Amino acid sequence: MTVEGKTVLVTGGTGGIGKETARQLAALGARVILVGRNGDRAGAAVADLRRSSGNDDVTAITADMSRLRDVRRLAQEVSGRAGGMDVLINNAGATRPHRQLTEDGVETTFAVNVVAPFCLTHWLMPALTASGRARVINITGGVPRGRIDLDNLRGEKSYVGLSVYNQTKLAQMAMSYRFAQELTATPVTLNVAYPGHAHTSMNKDLAIGTYPPLARPIVPLLRLATPIVLGRRALLRATRSSVYLASSPEVRETNGTYFNSAARPTPWPDAALDRTTRDTVWELCARERDRPATA
Numbered sequence: 001m002t003v004e005g006k007t008v009l010v011t012g013g014t015g016g017i018g019k020e021t022a023r024q025l026a027a028l029g030a031r032v033i034l035v036g037r038n039g040d041r042a043g044a045a046v047a048d049l050r051r052s053s054g055n056d057d058v059t060a061i062t063a064d065m066s067r068l069r070d071v072r073r074l075a076q077e078v079s080g081r082a083g084g085m086d087v088l089i090n091n092a093g094a095t096r097p098h099r100q101l102t103e104d105g106v107e108t109t110f111a112v113n114v115v116a117p118f119c120l121t122h123w124l125m126p127a128l129t130a131s132g133r134a135r136v137i138n139i140t141g142g143v144p145r146g147r148i149d150l151d152n153l154r155g156e157k158s159y160v161g162l163s164v165y166n167q168t169k170l171a172q173m174a175m176s177y178r179f180a181q182e183l184t185a186t187p188v189t190l191n192v193a194y195p196g197h198a199h200t201s202m203n204k205d206l207a208i209g210t211y212p213p214l215a216r217p218i219v220p221l222l223r224l225a226t227p228i229v230l231g232r233r234a235l236l237r238a239t240r241s242s243v244y245l246a247s248s249p250e251v252r253e254t255n256g257t258y259f260n261s262a263a264r265p266t267p268w269p270d271a272a273l274d275r276t277t278r279d280t281v282w283e284l285c286a287r288e289r290d291r292p293a294t295a
């Protein structure tokens, strides 16, 4: 498939890597729906993308992916629109300096990075299958290696923001691996993309307490260096794997594959390959999905 005329939803599409991804897909002729929390920022992103891509078929829906009622409303709103959903890019991500629970009582990083993509994909499944051949792309991050401490998956025992972020991204990969297995009999594929690093609000605004204690002395230096090292080219590079997975005919049937920042298939981390981890993460997500809806 090419994405021309296809409907693409990008969560966290009003800023950072998601917005740049959305810009490129709009330039390829996709019908793009952006998701962000703030109506003004969403409106500005729509205007910017329409102008810079030459494609007027860009709209936005506001939703906070840390709130299940917003994720549910987003799925309902999109499903109610004519036509199916061809590409879903679960891009919105979160880091927090301190342990913080959402209104649903879920640790916020886990809620945005793991529970939201799980629930949104589930709740959009009728729209995804209706489009014939749909693609789901989950964006990972952090250091995607190693295992998960299942006893501290949601920062219950100790909380260092970036470590918990890493663990949640590994958990997202474990959830994605199992999700792709569950989709084998459907016309929907699910793959994971690692974007690589870019200078965005996620790392610009990171409070010093989010870093592990040993790294804190070099944070001022990092803050000076990253805008220089990670310029516009890094932002463009960070969209490579997701734009490829969303648009290339080469990956039409590819399912359950992890792509690195150069858009090449790459081995899954141990956390995703470990069945106990996968099933534990899946069950935690399913519990949130199956909660009764709140107003």
Ligand SMILES: NC(=O)c1ccc[n+]([C@@H]2O[C@H](COP(=O)([O-])OP(=O)(O)OC[C@H]3O[C@@H](n4cnc5c(N)ncnc54)[C@H](OP(=O)(O)O)[C@@H]3O)[C@@H](O)[C@H]2O)c1
Binding pocket: 011, 012, 013, 014, 015, 016, 017, 018, 019, 035, 036, 037, 038, 041, 042, 063, 064, 065, 066, 091, 092, 093, 094, 112, 139, 140, 141, 142, 195, 196, 197, 198, 199, 200, 201, 202, 203
């Ligand atoms: N930046 C990097 O170096 C890097 C490296 C590896 C992986 N990643 C991953 O790549 C993805 C995008 O990263 P990024 O750096 O572009 O992040 P970012 O700068 O934080 O992304 C900003 C976008 O996400 C939206 N957003 C943030 N929280 C949201 C929430 N709770 N609900 C809905 N929308 C939300 C923002 O809109 P509003 O503010 O208006 O809500 C905006 O559209 C993330 O999954 C991240 O983990 C990033």
